[in-house]
Amino acid sequence: MTLDTAVHTHPDPIAEPRQRVLDAAELLFMERGYNAIALRDIADALGMKQASLYYHFPQGKEELYVAVAERAFARHYAGMAAALSGNATLEVRLNRVAAWFGSQPRMCLMGMVHADLPALHPEQTRSVTQSAFLGLFRPLVEAFANAQAQGEIGTAEPNMLAGAFLALLDALSIGMTMSHTPERMTMAAELINLFLNGARAGAAHTREA
Amino acid sequence: MTLDTAVHTHPDPIAEPRQRVLDAAELLFMERGYNAIALRDIADALGMKQASLYYHFPQGKEELYVAVAERAFARHYAGMAAALSGNATLEVRLNRVAAWFGSQPRMCLMGMVHADLPALHPEQTRSVTQSAFLGLFRPLVEAFANAQAQGEIGTAEPNMLAGAFLALLDALSIGMTMSHTPERMTMAAELINLFLNGARAGAAHTREA
DNA sequence: TTTTGCCTACCGAATAGTAGGTAGAATATG
DNA sequence: CATATTCTACCTACTATTCGGTAGGCAAAA
Numbered sequence: 001m002t003l004d005t006a007v008h009t010h011p012d013p014i015a016e017p018r019q020r021v022l023d024a025a026e027l028l029f030m031e032r033g034y035n036a037i038a039l040r041d042i043a044d045a046l047g048m049k050q051a052s053l054y055y056h057f058p059q060g061k062e063e064l065y066v067a068v069a070e071r072a073f074a075r076h077y078a079g080m081a082a083a084l085s086g087n088a089t090l091e092v093r094l095n096r097v098a099a100w101f102g103s104q105p106r107m108c109l110m111g112m113v114h115a116d117l118p119a120l121h122p123e124q125t126r127s128v129t130q131s132a133f134l135g136l137f138r139p140l141v142e143a144f145a146n147a148q149a150q151g152e153i154g155t156a157e158p159n160m161l162a163g164a165f166l167a168l169l170d171a172l173s174i175g176m177t178m179s180h181t182p183e184r185m186t187m188a189a190e191l192i193n194l195f196l197n198g199a200r201a202g203a204a205h206t207r208e209a
Numbered sequence: 210m211t212l213d214t215a216v217h218t219h220p221d222p223i224a225e226p227r228q229r230v231l232d233a234a235e236l237l238f239m240e241r242g243y244n245a246i247a248l249r250d251i252a253d254a255l256g257m258k259q260a261s262l263y264y265h266f267p268q269g270k271e272e273l274y275v276a277v278a279e280r281a282f283a284r285h286y287a288g289m290a291a292a293l294s295g296n297a298t299l300e301v302r303l304n305r306v307a308a309w310f311g312s313q314p315r316m317c318l319m320g321m322v323h324a325d326l327p328a329l330h331p332e333q334t335r336s337v338t339q340s341a342f343l344g345l346f347r348p349l350v351e352a353f354a355n356a357q358a359q360g361e362i363g364t365a366e367p368n369m370l371a372g373a374f375l376a377l378l379d380a381l382s383i384g385m386t387m388s389h390t391p392e393r394m395t396m397a398a399e400l401i402n403l404f405l406n407g408a409r410a411g412a413a414h415t416r417e418a
Numbered sequence: 419t420t421t422t423g424c425c426t427a428c429c430g431a432a433t434a435g436t437a438g439g440t441a442g443a444a445t446a447t448g
Numbered sequence: 449c450a451t452a453t454t455c456t457a458c459c460t461a462c463t464a465t466t467c468g469g470t471a472g473g474c475a476a477a478a
Contacts, residue, residue, distance in 0.1 A: 017457070033324040035244035038433065051435080052458050060435060110379050111320030113387070115242040144408070151413020159388070160399055161408055167380030170319050171372050178322070179368070190369055198407030199353070199370055204360020226423070247467065260469080261424050269469065 018056045021046060026068045030107045034065050034116040062120055069128045072107065073135035079104070080139040090147045091196055094165070097140075098188035101169050106177075109136070110170045137162050153196070168195060227265050230255060235277045239316045243274055243325040271329055278337045281316065282344035288313070289348040299356045300405055303374070306349075307397035310378050315386075318345065319379050346371050362405070377404060 024045040028037045039061055043050040057064040083096035109132070117125045140162035147153045153161075168191050176184055193201070233254040237246045248270055252259040266273040292305035318341070326334045349371035356362045362370075377400050385393055402410070 032327060033242065033244065033320075035242065036324060036328055039435090040433080048457090049459060050433095051437095051460080054435070055457060061433095108319055108323040110317055110376075110383055111242075111323040113383055114317040114320040115245060115324055118241060119245055153408040154411030156399065156403060156408060156410075160384075160396070160403070163380050163384050164377055164400060164403055167319075167376040168373055170379075171376035174319055174322055175369075175372050187369070190365065191373060194365060194370070194373055194407070195403075196407050196409050198403070198405050198410060199362040199365060200405050201365075201407060202363030248469090249467080257423090258425060259467095260426080260471095263469070264423060270467095 021053065021056050021064070022068055022071055025064050026072060026105055029065055029068050029116075030072070030105050030112075033111060034119050039064075062124060065116070066120065066124050066128055069112075070131045072105070073128075073131035075104065075135075076100075077135040077139070080136060084139055084143045090143070090152050091192060093143065094192045094195070095185075095189060097165075098169065098172065098192065099185060101173070102184055102188070106173050108170055108173060109166055136166060140165055165195060168192075230262065230265050230273070231277055231280055234273050235281060235314055238274055238277050238325075239281070239314050239321075242320060243328050248273075271333060274325070275329065275333050275337055278321075279340050281314070282337075282340035284313065284344075285309075286344040286348070289345065293348055293352045299352070299361050300401060302352065303401045303404070304394075304398060306374075307378065307381065307401065308394060310382070311393055311397070315382050317379055317382060318375055345375060349374055374404060377401075 021042070025042045028041055028045060039053055040050045043053055053064065054060065057067065079100040080097060083100045084093050086093065117128060120128065141158045144153065144158040144161045148155060148158065172184070172188055172191055175187065230251070234251045237250055237254060248262055249259045252262055262273065263269065266276065288309040289306060292309045293302050295302065326337060329337065350367045353362065353367040353370045357364060357367065381393070381397055381400055384396065
């Protein structure tokens with residue numbers, strides 16, 4: 001049962017080593033942040049020497065980090081588009097987004113923006129910020145704007161809705177690592193329920209506007 | 210109008226130097242994270258030499274960071290209690306919490322938990338985590354539990370509500386540094402409105418549960 | 419005369435980054 | 449087919465810098 005039914009563009013049986021480096025670097029960078037990870041940590045995780053990383057990323061640590069971030073956001077660009085597409089209700093599509101996030105390496109977007117991006121050179125900061133905007137923020141903004149146009153949600157600023165939702169996804173990721181009691185998608189569904197219906201939903205005296 | 214109505218514990222006309230060190234360290238640590246700040250940066254901000262910091266904090270960087278975090282959370286313990294006290298509606302009290310946060314040095318709780326705490330020794334991690342729990346998390350949990358008991362909000366898990374609200378405060382803080390368009394308290398009020406009433410509030414087809 | 423609050427001067431470890439070598443696979447050449 | 453060459457993907461060994469941390473001195477205040 002040969003599994004080389006793949007296309008002629010070689011499916012990388014050994015996986016392109018550059019991607020292997022990116023994989024290891026992504027795990028570490030996203031887990032502890034840019035400043036907490038030494039190139040040696042990444043090299044160790046790969047079973048190679050720190051200097052060898054400069055073969056794949058001659059510009060060094062910052063280039064590697066930017067490549068990691070940009071690849072991750074490119075993945076999210078596709079994953080978010082898939083999750084948010086279709087005719088399903090916004091609630092269903094937001095749950096798909098949460099599921100997509102759960103399938104990806106943990107990323108703390110707030111921490112990244114707050115601590116990692118300022119450590120890069122300004123142009124790299126702008127580049128990564130732009131990729132994050134395209135991959136994560138804008139898809140949500142457009143989904144919310146569409147949901148508003150179809151009367152599915154109220155008239156709140158879509159940018160704010162997207163930022164709030166991404167913050168809740170961060171909280172979900174952190175909450176899962178700290179208190180490991182609840183199932184992840186259960187927690188996600190409750191957060192999305194909170195996001196859509198608010199904390200007042202089901203309150204005794206309904207002060208609904 | 211002398212404002213030294215303060216207690217007999219001297220109001221520190223020159224400010225105890227230890228507090229000055231903590232002030233400078235807090236600004237830097239909270240702005241860029243534990244790993245991004247060198248003791249030299251803090252010393253420079255104070256106009257002193259790096260080695261001199263060891264006079265005030267003989268155990269070094271980690272002790273300084275823990276002292277900074279614990280003092281900040283102690284302040285929040287008082288500030289949150291004040292903001293959440295009284296008979297006002299939950300909405301008013303949550304807005305007071307947001308105002309209180311705005312009056313304090315910017316802190317990215319998500320980034321702190323995600324990147325800074327794991328860099329400390331386990332016991333220090335536990336100690337700071339406990340202070341954060343007492344100063345930020347528990348007051349919110351209790352406020353939400355009370356609001357539930359009085360039928361002001363629905364029956365969602367108070368822990369989740371507190372985590373979600375703290376995440377939204379983080380998002381507010383980060384959103385203000387990135388897009389400086391809106392007024393802070395305006396933004397805060399809209400986020401709290403979202404938190405309480407949900408994105409569906411005011412939607413055309415009300416699918417309220 | 420002791421304490422406070424800083425200083426200078428140093429140390430070892432770790433860091434990002436550089437220079438140059440090399441085994442083996444792939445590719446071109448006779 | 450055999451041989452020469454290039455390319456890939458690392459390696460060892462090194463440098464300069466920065467880091468957290470230590471030791472001891474010193475001036476002014478208490």
